[in-house]
Amino acid sequence: MGVISTDEWLKKDFDRPVQMMEKLKGAFRNTLDGDVIYQHLMKHGMYSPTQRTKLTWEHLRDNDAWKKTQALFMAYKKLWGGPDVPIYIFPLMSSGMRKKTNEMKSGLAFEDKLFLFYDKDIDDKEMEAVLIHEYHHVCRLHHLEKEQKEFTLLDTMVMEGLAERTVERYLGAKYLARWTKLYQEDKLQEFWSKHIEGQHSIKRTEPLHDILLRGQKGYPHMLGYCCGFYLVGKSEKISVKKSFIIQSEEFL
Known part of the structure; x- marks a missing residue:
């Protein structure tokens, strides 16, 4: 499988993303329609059609982003046995909509598929960083015998922390x-x-999960992500393959 030719999809339907998302119904076992898929992906960085995002797409196409990502994927798949x-x-949403972050990239991982969103100025190492992070999620989801709806806040935090520590490793x-880098350790x-501390066992399906994870509604920005990165950093150096299977509770 690997990288799908979404560059060809974009060439044909850049201005009609909902129609383009109909091609993904099979990937979601036909349980969602194109509009629902598009709305979900937009929450994680998917573009909406503008002059700026069209330039992003053209830039990515001219820069061989699809070919480069495929080479990276094959390398890490082999290295990790993933x-x-x-x-x-797909192109990343325009910068005005990214609020407090100024990232060149975003992504969304499932056990059986992966979405990557690139800005036009992304360099090859940034591409590698987001692939490492999101493919680490895929590998961990693949190995953990737990349905995603059963995930707790601790599970999500550990998953984000481990993925980002793996970026640091490579x-x-x-x-x-x-x-x-938002907060010092004492903070x-x-x-x-x-x-x-009293909330880390709440389920992913509860609204408070995402509020704490992202630091919304008055909580510190990116609270759960930052605490997860800190939490797994206190552990002994574990191998990448062990990081796919280690239970979240071990980090407590």
């Missing part, structure tokens, strides 16, 4: 997501005690 999944690449601190300890 599953073969389809990868869908590419160094320079390519960590900007949210990893994160304080946040953990104040906001997370």
Whole structure:
């Protein structure tokens, strides 16, 4: 499988993303229609058609983003013995909509598929960083015998932390997501005690899960992500393959 030719989809239907998403119904076992898929992907960085995002698409096409991502995927799949999944690449939403982050990339991982969203100025190492992060999620979801709806806040935090620590392992601190550098360690300890400690077992299906994870409604920005990165950083150095199977509770 690997990288799907979404560059061809974009060539034909750039201005009709909902229609384009109909092609993904099979990937979602035909349980969702194109509009629902598009709305879901937009929450994670999917473009909406503008002059700027059209330039992004053209830039990515001219820069061989699809070919480069395929080469990276094949390398990490072999290195980690990971599953073969389809990868869908689309332009990233325009910067005005990204609010507090100024990332060149975003992604969304499932056990059986992967979405990557690239900005036009993304360099090859940034592409590698987001692929490592999101494919790490795929591998961990593949190995954990737990349905995603059963995930707790702790599970999600550990998953995000481990994925980003794996980016650091291969590419160094320079390519960590900007949210990893938002707070000092003592601040994160304080946040953990104040906001997370009594709440880390709430299920992913509860509204508070995403509020705490992203730091919304008055909570510190990217709260759960940052605490997860801090939490797994305190563990002993575990191998990448062990990081796919280690239980979240072990980090407590």
